[in-house]
Amino acid sequence: MTSFWDYLEAAVLAHRQGHLEQADAAYRRMLADQPDDPHLLYLRALIALQKGNGEAAVASVERALEECRVRFAALPAPPGAVQELAEVPAAAMAHAITPAAGSDEYPSGRARIEEVFVELTSRCNLRCRYCALSLPDYVGRDMSPLHVAAVHEFIANAPGSPLVSLNVHGETTLVEGWTELSSRFAATGARLNLISNFARQFSDEEIAALSCYAGIRISIDTVDRKLLREIRRNVDLRIILHNLTRLRAAALREHGRIPRLGINCVVSDKSVFGLCDLVAFAAANGFDDVSLIDLAELTELPDDRPRHISALAPQEYRRALDAIRDAAALGKRMGVPVDVQTSLKDLLTMADYAQRHSVRYFKSNAVALVSAPLPGPGETRGCLDPWRVVKVEEGGAVVACCIGRTRIGHLDEKPLAQIASGEAAQRRREALATGKLDEECRFCPVRPVVAVDAFQAQLAAWWAR
C-alpha cells in the first residue's frame, strides 16, 4: 500500500525539480487527509515563497507554527524557541523580495583554463551498485584517438600547464595503452590527476605510470570488507592496499616523492555509519585527505541499491548526520582533512538549526531535502568552473563544469580552445556572475550558495592572480 511518506516523497521530488504546481496540488491533497499537518503547511509556504506570494507564505507558516505550538506544548523547549522560529520565515521573506544585488557588469567574461577533465573511457571493470554503470542499458566506450589528439593539442598549447584529470566516469586504467597516454599528457608539462578504483592488481609498468601522477584519489566507501564487496561488487580491500604500498615504494624509489593520495567515499545509508573507521584507516595508511561525496541516487537502479541517507528513518537519519560530524572531527584530530560535499553540509546545517530551536519537525527527511538552500535573488553558486575548467566526455562533447552535463560544444565542430571561449561557455559564465542561473547551476550539489557581490569579488581576485 502506498503510504503517506511515499506520497510525500513523490511530492517533494516534484518540488525539488521545480514542478511547483504539481507539488502544491499533491500537498493540498494530503492536507485534506491530515488537516493542519505542519510539515505540509511548511512545504506549501515554501512554494508560495518560491512563487513570490509572500502573504500566502506567511499565512501558511503561521498555521504551521500554531500547530507546532499545540503539538509541542508538552516539550521542554527553551524559552523563546518558538518565537525565534517565527522570525525565520520573516527573514526569509525579506530576503526573497530584496532586488538582485549584482549588475550586468562582471570582472571578466573570459576563460582561463586551469583544469581539464578527460574521459578517456566510460567503461569500467566494476559495476558499483550506485553507479550509472549498473544501469541495464549502460554502454561504455573509449574516447576516439582523434579526440584524444585534439585534447592533447589543447593541453600542449595551454598557457600555464593545466591540471589534467584523466577520468570522469569509467575506469581509466582499463584503457589499452593508458600508461603511454599518461606519459604523453605528462610530457606536455601538465600535472596529472586520477580517480581510480584500484581494484585490479596492477602490473609493474602500471605502478610506474601511477608513480608519475601528481594526485590520485582511490574510491573506498568503507573499510568493512564485506560491505565494500557488497557496494562495489567484489572489490577486495587487500588488493587496493597492495597496489597502494607498491605505488608508494615505486614513487619514492624513482621520484623521491609520493603522489598526493586521497580517499573518495560515497556517503549512503550503507556506508555512513562506518565513516569514523574509514577516516582512522585513512590516517593509519598515510592518506592526505578524505572526501565525503553525497550519493546521487539513481532511481532507475534496483531497489537494493544504496540509498541516500535522507531515506533513513528519522532516528537513524539523525545518527547518520552525527556520524558525518564525528568523522569530520576525527579527521581534524588525526590530521587528515575531511572534505564534506556542500549538499551534505546543507543537511548538517538544517539539523543544527532544528537542534537549536528544539523543533523536531525540521529533522524530517522530506523537509531536509526540499529546504536545502537554493540561490535566491541576489545570490548565485560560488563556482569558477566555467572560467577555469573544461571537461571532455568520451564521445567528444565538452562541458564547462566538473560534474554537470550541459554541453558548450563538441570536438567534431570546433577546437577545444574555441569552445572554451565560445558563446555557450560565455552564457554559463554570465549566468553565474549575475545570479541568473539555469536549472543545473541552481540545483548544483557541490557548490555553495553565495551573494552575487561576494562571488564577483572572488572572481576578480582569481582573475587578478
Ligand SMILES: C[S@@+](CC[C@H](N)C(=O)[O-])C[C@H]1O[C@@H](n2cnc3c(N)ncnc32)[C@H](O)[C@@H]1O
Ligand atoms: C564515476 S567514478 C570514476 C572513477 C573510478 N571508476 C572509481 O570509481 O574510482 C568517480 C567517483 O564517483 C563516485 N560515484 C559513482 N557513482 C556515484 C553516485 N551515484 N553518486 C555519487 N558518487 C558516485 C565513485 O565512487 C568515484 O569516487
Ligand code: SF4
Ligand atoms: S568503479 Fe567507478 S566507474 Fe566503475 S562502477 Fe564503480 S563507481 Fe562506477
